Amino acid sequence: MNENTNLVSAGAGIAGRNKRYVVWFYLLNLAFAHFGAAAFNDSAHGVLDHSLYADKLLHGFNLAVFIELLARPEFGALPSARAPAMIFGVVFFLASLLFMPGVLLGYASDHRLPRDEFYRACGRNVWRFVRLFLLFAVIAGIIAGILFGALNALVTAADKTSNERLPFFTQILGTGVIFLVLTVIRIWFDLAQTDVVLRDQHAVRKSVAAGFRKTRRSLGRLLGSYVVIAIVALAVLVAGILLWKTIVPPSSVVGAFIVGEATLLLLLATRFWQRATAVAFYVREMAEPVVEEARPIPIFAAPVVP
């Protein structure tokens, strides 16, 4: 527990010193979501801006009126509003994939990482991270598929008993187990990503193997740290929802925005905290200092000697 606490606090220290990354990613997240909501925004303004009936959505939230709104042909089909949101969600994921190497390098560095080094790390590792993502997707996809299939079978079996709560708790328990298993895979690949960046490892399979070995050896510490942070994330989410429900008047658009965005910012921060924890672990347990060894890649190609 003490080791866990140290790891968690070390991660918090790193993430705290590099708050700018969280802020930048949050702004990216907000900007993309804003673009993604543009179609919805236009549709909503088109129907609601001059209607007194819209007050039922402002002063409170009348579900029936909202359903009516979604059903209006002039509002447009919901999928057409949903598609941009999903596309920009994927764009944020790609942006995270692109910029995460710079973040990891920054976390491992004991000084503020210069901008050029940040981008250089991003550029150097982009295809490595894509390969790592594909590997993760295959492994996590297969394991999640098997686990969710098994859970589904369990819930179906539980559903056949006369105990109505059994399927629900089976679902909860099973989801919890799947969450833990996927978290272990995430830790493994977080360490692999860190290894790729900090060792400047071309062969990602070596980093994957190193990440796997270290995850297996220190599973308790790492999983404990990640779970603690995940619990903090859950608490943040619950607190945000409660705050929004209790102190924000239904008609306060600004209040809802502030509480909602603050919650989302803190949620994002918890994930960066996990990443920082992985880096802290890596620096302590897996690697020699590598930041200093990283040499800038020549901007120009070497002259060709005839």
Add this chain to the structure above:
Amino acid sequence: MPVRLRLAVCLLALLLAVPVFAQTGSPAGMAIPATTSAINSPTPLSQRVVAYDMDAKYNAKAHALDASETLTYHNLTGQPLDTFPFHLYLNAFQPTSTWMREGKREGTRGQDFKKWESKSYGAEEIKSFEVVGQGDFASQLQYIHPDDDNKDDRTVVQVHLLKPIPPDGYIQFKIKFHDQFPETLERTGWNRDFVLGGQWFPKVGVWWHGAWNCHQFHAYTEFFADFGVYDVKLTVPQYEVVGAAGIEVSSLNNADGTKTVSYHADDIHDFAWTASPHYLIYNDTFQGSMGPVKLRIMMQPGHWSQVERQARVLKESMDHFDRWYGAYPYKTLTLVDPDPGSQAFGMEYPTFITGGTTWWEPEGLHLGSAEAIEHEFGHQYWYGMVATNEFEDAWMDEGINQYTQIKVMDSMFGASTSVLNLWGITAGERDLARVMYEGVADLDPMAKNGWQYADSNSYAGVTYGKTAAMLLTLESVIGEDTMRQAMHTYFLRYRFTHPTKEDFLKTIEEVSGRDLRWYFNQAVYGTQVLDYEVLKINSTPVDWYKENLKEKKGQTEYISNVWIHRKGEFVLPVDVEIKFDNGDKVRQHWDGQDRWVRYAYQKKAKIESVEVDPDHKIQFDRNNFNNSRTAEVNGAPARKLTNYWTCISQFFAQFLAWWLV
């Protein structure tokens, strides 16, 4: 003709007639009992046509039942009858039945029937069919299909007698039958060790308007039967807890590990029962205006914490109906909380209803059990006592019930929170009724056979949603008190009968003292859609042509115009309210006859907003958003929704990135 000859002819005719009628018509002692032990009335309440005496033994392992039925039928049709149709409802649960075809086409209660499963199989097989005095007709029974050309449908069977029964005569059928219940479908059948016995016995059709009315079992409609007396013995394993329509007369343990529970019911037209080893029983009493009603609530153990809430909702519903529409005359009411996961929730049978809840249902969610209890109890009036033909006029059953449900739920939980009042999210019954209707507004009229609607959405949207919305709107036309009086009159006048749609509509006209044909022709018989909109508004300074005109609030004079547009075909007079920016309000009344109307004003004020139907009397305007228009933009509602949408999008993106990067 000489007197002697005339006497001889009469005597001869009498002699010839006696064998024809005597053997079949009224055998000695055959009658419908005039019992009243199950009702709070010293005399029968209905003109009793049938008496069912049934003895059924349920095989819990096989989900099957063997029974004998003695049906005594009183011919009150005024003419001889030689043909009798019977419903065999359980035969609907076979792959080629009409019910299954319709269910497969439209989906029904969570079942899409993509793949046939043997557990969905149900059957009602007649083993013997004796007409007392005429012999066994089992081999002569004919399956008929009066509603479609499906020769494979076996939900209606017909028997031709050798000799007719005379007017006012009696006939007795002794039927032995075997039931195979399906895993719960259409609120009948088994689920694990639970069973709900609905539509489980051969039930005779109704002679109505000079012909037999005995429709096939359809996907959405199934009810129409004559009133009478039921005496039913149910033999089940001793571990079962049993509930049924009517009053429990006795319960005797048998030597073979079974028990026989006997029930009696007066003045009802159907009989349902249930058994499960898990039920916990909660007894209560409602003091109705015709006497005490014993309430028996059969709960699932996991839902026991909600039993008092269920009892409260049930009693409050009964109280509202008693005060507003009339008395509940039966001595019992059984409320069943069916097995979780079964398709047996939310169903009505006389003196016996099923609700349904979950172990986690929060107080603010009335959509589940509270709404189901109120709705199914309401059917005790609109179906149970006022026994309309659900096959042909489903709106008189479901729709009128939906209307009274809205009134009662509004009274119990508030108009805008009667469905949902949770975490700041609200919804009212009347709003949801309109939402149901809006999507299918022009597809089908209310006055249509239940199985001929365009699809299940149209059936639900029109029979439930439109009927409720049109009655709520009618209420605003004739007044709430008048409407309640009309409903009260309709109930008292037509309880224990089979009224038609015109009976209902004429009662409203009579009580309100108004000719409402113009309304009924559009709302009940037509598919016209109602949609008013504020087409546009403007305010222009009178001195608009002057150079360097400076507008000053309260000083500048404006010519303001308002255009109201009737987009739909439904014509309904409406009020229009125009608000000016100096606080003035003007009300206009438009008869809606033209497609549009323009109102013009010259005032030292500009128009602030215009609203059609400012008192919100119209409940079935297809688009409420265009019923008003403000001069200034109010972007706050859209910003609020967009903010929610943005937050959800951000959360989704973060979730994706959390796991994948």
